[in-house]
Structure formats: structure tokens, C-alpha cells
Amino acid sequence: MDQVPKNIVLLGFMGTGKSAVAREIARRLRRPVVEMDGEIEKREGMAISRIFAERGEPYFRSRERELVQKLSRSGGKVIAAGGGVVLDPANLRALGRRGVLVRLDARPEVIFRRVEGEGHRPLLEGGDRLSTIKRLLAARRSFYDAIENRIDTSDLSVAAVADRIVALLPESKRSPRRSMEI
Numbered sequence: 001m002d003q004v005p006k007n008i009v010l011l012g013f014m015g016t017g018k019s020a021v022a023r024e025i026a027r028r029l030r031r032p033v034v035e036m037d038g039e040i041e042k043r044e045g046m047a048i049s050r051i052f053a054e055r056g057e058p059y060f061r062s063r064e065r066e067l068v069q070k071l072s073r074s075g076g077k078v079i080a081a082g083g084g085v086v087l088d089p090a091n092l093r094a095l096g097r098r099g100v101l102v103r104l105d106a107r108p109e110v111i112f113r114r115v116e117g118e119g120h121r122p123l124l125e126g127g128d129r130l131s132t133i134k135r136l137l138a139a140r141r142s143f144y145d146a147i148e149n150r151i152d153t154s155d156l157s158v159a160a161v162a163d164r165i166v167a168l169l170p171e172s173k174r175s176p177r178r179s180m181e182i
């Protein structure tokens with residue numbers, strides 16, 4: 001009997017490539033993809049920046065926690081978590097029960113370039129963006145360090161990051177490719 005595989009959960013700071021890589025892995029493995037920010041926007045009927053502005057960050061974080069609990073009840077999905085999901089250790093415990101957790105990293109300058117011109121990241125609004133990125137990364141270091149699997153995406157394509165993540169999965173280790181046995 002086929003067991004439902006674990007979720008693949010991508011965590012990490014904004015601009016590290018979570019959403020693009022999640023879509024690529026989902027396409028390859030034919031699994032559903034859940035982009036947490038997009039899911040929260042759908043449920044709340046408004047953009048993340050508006051949720052922050054009108055309801056505040058604590059409200060957003062509690063919606064995020066609810067969604068983590070829901071997503072952790074079953075496996076089989078590829079999940080692009082919001083960058084701040086790591087801030088509550090209970091979120092990581094829940095996601096880890098039915099998921100392989102992978103943290104994506106990138107250098108601050110690369111993050112800066114990737115999020116340039118984007119207006120939907122409320123925590124990066126106002127002030128010098130590169131300094132904000134560096135400050136938040138430093139403040140969150142210990143939270144991100146709780147995740148063992150890490151990939152620095154700064155100099156990698158989306159496909160190359162996806163290759164590495166797929167290679168980490170227990171199912172890849174159990175079923176080696178047989179192309180050499182012709």
C-alpha cells in the first residue's frame with residue numbers, strides 16, 4: 001500500500017526563492033503546491049500588505065499559525081511558507097511532524113535585488129531596504145538556524161535548487177535510478 005509522502009516545506013527569508021522553487025518541485029513530482037501568503041490572502045480576501053496595515057502583524061501571525069496547523073494534518077503537498085513562519089517554534093514542530101523542512105538562504109544583496117520594485121512586502125517598506133534586510137536576518141538567525149537542511153540559492157537557478165531538494169527526500173534515497181541497468 002502506498003503511504004502518503006511527507007510534505008516538502010520550504011522556509012527562509014523573503015526573496016530566497018521559496019515560491020518559485022515550490023512551484024518547480026510540485027510540477028516535477030505532480031504534487032499540489034500551497035503558497036501560504038497566497039492562501040491567507042484568499043481566505044482573508046485582501047492582500048498581505050493590507051492585512052498588516054488594517055489588522056496588524058499579530059492578527060496576520062495568528063492566521064499564519066492556523067494555516068500551519070491545517071496544512072500539518074496531512075502530507076503530500078509542497079508548501080512555500082511565509083518568511084516569518086519560523087518565528088513561532090510551534091509552527092516548525094507542527095510542520096515537521098508530516099514534513100521535510102528545508103531552509104533556503106541568500107545573501108542580503110541578492111535578496112535586495114530580488115525584492116526590488118515589489119510593493120507587497122510590508123516588513124520591507126520605508127527606510128533603507130538593504131539595512132532592513134540585514135537587520136531582520138540578524139534578528140532571525142537563531143530561528144532559521146533551527147532548520148538543518150539548508151541551501152544557499154544566491155548563485156543557483158530554480159531548477160538547480162529543486163534538484164537538490166528532491167535529492168534530499170527519503171523517497172529519492174529509497175528508490176535509486178535504474179537507468180544504468182539496461
Ligand code: S3P
Binds near residue numbers: 015048081082085
Ligand atoms: C514575512 C514574509 C512574507 C509575508 C509577510 C511577512 C516575514 O512572506 O508572509 O510579508 O515576516 O518574513 P514571503 O517570505 O513569502 O515573502
